[in-house]
Amino acid sequence: MRIGHGFDAHRLVEGRRFVLGGVPIPFEKGPLGHSDADVIAHALSDAVLGAAALGDLGGRFPDTDAQWKDADSMVLLERCAREIRDAGYLIANVDVTVVLQRPRLAPHIERMRRNVAHRLDLPFDRVSIKAKTSEEMGYTGDGTGIAAYAVALLESEPRR
Ligand code: MG
Numbered sequence: 001m002r003i004g005h006g007f008d009a010h011r012l013v014e015g016r017r018f019v020l021g022g023v024p025i026p027f028e029k030g031p032l033g034h035s036d037a038d039v040i041a042h043a044l045s046d047a048v049l050g051a052a053a054l055g056d057l058g059g060r061f062p063d064t065d066a067q068w069k070d071a072d073s074m075v076l077l078e079r080c081a082r083e084i085r086d087a088g089y090l091i092a093n094v095d096v097t098v099v100l101q102r103p104r105l106a107p108h109i110e111r112m113r114r115n116v117a118h119r120l121d122l123p124f125d126r127v128s129i130k131a132k133t134s135e136e137m138g139y140t141g142d143g144t145g146i147a148a149y150a151v152a153l154l155e156s157e158p159r160r
Helices: 039-051 073-086 106-120
Strands: 002-014 029-031 089-099 127-132 145-156
Touching (some): 039 089, 073 089, 106 127
Antiparallel strands (some): 002 029
């Protein structure tokens, strides 16, 4: 078994769509980024790639490449998961913590989990997503930004 960790953060600004775990969420701000800046997809991509020691998301889909402008990051996550399988690993489970003050994510968590489960080709009960505030401290607490942390456990497929 192999474990991987991922982290992502983006600035929250006006005039950007707020997409998280592939779910569009009504809010007055959205994460600034070259792609759709979905922190769940980005942190999870780095976690699964990291578990296999296969580098990171930024190395595959650089923000200097016009091809990935406004990219759907859940599609990029799916591509990372496919690469993991091609390298001989199965994803056992993933767990994500999103840190932000507002908006409340509780009404959207189940849909995010379903989206992630679909992209990673995992059963729903192997995908955990949680939301926390930082008690109004720091950039996640004052509405300046959003962050996510993710871990992924991989199992080696028997190779013969
Ligand atoms: Mg990012």
